[in-house]
Amino acid sequence: MESIAREVKGSFHWYPVQKTFSIVSARDTLKFAVGIPYMARNGRTSQLTQAPQLHSGHIWIAEDDAKKITTKPVASEPVPVKTAEPTKPAAPIAAKVDPKADTKPATPVIVKPKPPKAEIAGSREVRTIVIDPGHGGKDPGASGKRAQEKDIVLAVAKLLRKNLADEGFNVKLTRSKDVFIELGQRANLANQWDGDLFISLHCNAIDATEERKRIIQGYQFYVLRAPESEEDKAIARRENAVATLYGEKNAKDELSPLEWFKLEARLEQYKQTSYLFTEKLLDSFEGGKIKKMNTGVGGAGFMVLVGAMMPAVLIELGFISNEEDEAYMMSKVGQQDLADRIAEAVSKYKDAVHSYRETLGRD
Ligand SMILES: [Zn+2]
Numbered sequence: 001m002e003s004i005a006r007e008v009k010g011s012f013h014w015y016p017v018q019k020t021f022s023i024v025s026a027r028d029t030l031k032f033a034v035g036i037p038y039m040a041r042n043g044r045t046s047q048l049t050q051a052p053q054l055h056s057g058h059i060w061i062a063e064d065d066a067k068k069i070t071t072k073p074v075a076s077e078p079v080p081v082k083t084a085e086p087t088k089p090a091a092p093i094a095a096k097v098d099p100k101a102d103t104k105p106a107t108p109v110i111v112k113p114k115p116p117k118a119e120i121a122g123s124r125e126v127r128t129i130v131i132d133p134g135h136g137g138k139d140p141g142a143s144g145k146r147a148q149e150k151d152i153v154l155a156v157a158k159l160l161r162k163n164l165a166d167e168g169f170n171v172k173l174t175r176s177k178d179v180f181i182e183l184g185q186r187a188n189l190a191n192q193w194d195g196d197l198f199i200s201l202h203c204n205a206i207d208a209t210e211e212r213k214r215i216i217q218g219y220q221f222y223v224l225r226a227p228e229s230e231e232d233k234a235i236a237r238r239e240n241a242v243a244t245l246y247g248e249k250n251a252k253d254e255l256s257p258l259e260w261f262k263l264e265a266r267l268e269q270y271k272q273t274s275y276l277f278t279e280k281l282l283d284s285f286e287g288g289k290i291k292k293m294n295t296g297v298g299g300a301g302f303m304v305l306v307g308a309m310m311p312a313v314l315i316e317l318g319f320i321s322n323e324e325d326e327a328y329m330m331s332k333v334g335q336q337d338l339a340d341r342i343a344e345a346v347s348k349y350k351d352a353v354h355s356y357r358e359t360l361g362r363d
Helices: 002-007 063-070 149-166 183-192 210-215 230-245 257-285 323-330 332-359
Strands: 011-015 020-024 029-033 036-041 044-047 053-055 058-060 128-133 170-173 197-204 219-224 292-300 312-319
Touching (some): 002 063, 036 257, 044 257, 128 149, 128 183, 149 312, 149 323, 149 332, 183 230, 219 257, 257 312
Parallel strands (some): 128 197, 197 312
Antiparallel strands (some): 011 020, 029 036, 053 058
């Protein structure tokens, strides 16, 4: 890709967190994402023969695709899609939370998009926290030997609400009782409340032998990112299953590559701050009763996060299929401890956003 950039006399920009890259020349702005077989040329999306791949420290694409890029735009066959992808060159990473960034939504999930504001969520002061206790009502979520996911996450959400309210945050819950809410509706609510941070609470589970259930435990934090492992894909499918199960509109359990690609442009605005929050979560969950699973951070296509126009993180508190994790998540002490740790992360996140704003000279 670097040599293609030189050939078209363009500059090459690589965004390691998002795993996206762009080539900006006098003629074109081309955007790509590793692992996704599409590119956008000046905002128009077209298919690639193969997804760009990372290999030996470089990004490689198929020869046919390379030819498309180095020839005139007419040679490409644009897929007719209505997106609001910005055509200007992407800002460098340090300026990712630039409030002047394009705030137009590029997703069909939102029913009533708000008009662009002067400062978007993620770059303005952190005030409104939307807590989303997963599942509810006819959808119990995952079940353990004694508990159901929907009850645990609601209990933690209520404790978290109290903690955050005591610290002066404006706190909203997508549900405060045992009721069913569609996945798409949860993000819509968060957008209506003009949230600054969306936290979806869940419990993980595996369907496996008793021995595996004893071994597999731990918490994990998820952001919207093209999944890199089969495990992450499976977790998203499980959390998304409710939408297809109950006939939700636009329901699906996985995003198509094209949908991923179209999401990228919008996600860029919130991805850095979503990761910033997961960093704070990793710090505050350190040393707790429930252990970290793998690296503690994963990415997949969680439908509940797709429509949120703000930094958004899905927390798997622990494995309900593991007796130890389940007992802790069911206990009053455990629930309070989890709420305390999340609240601490929210406060640290707020401080981090605040000091970033100070470096930009904002009040
Ligand atoms: Zn869940």
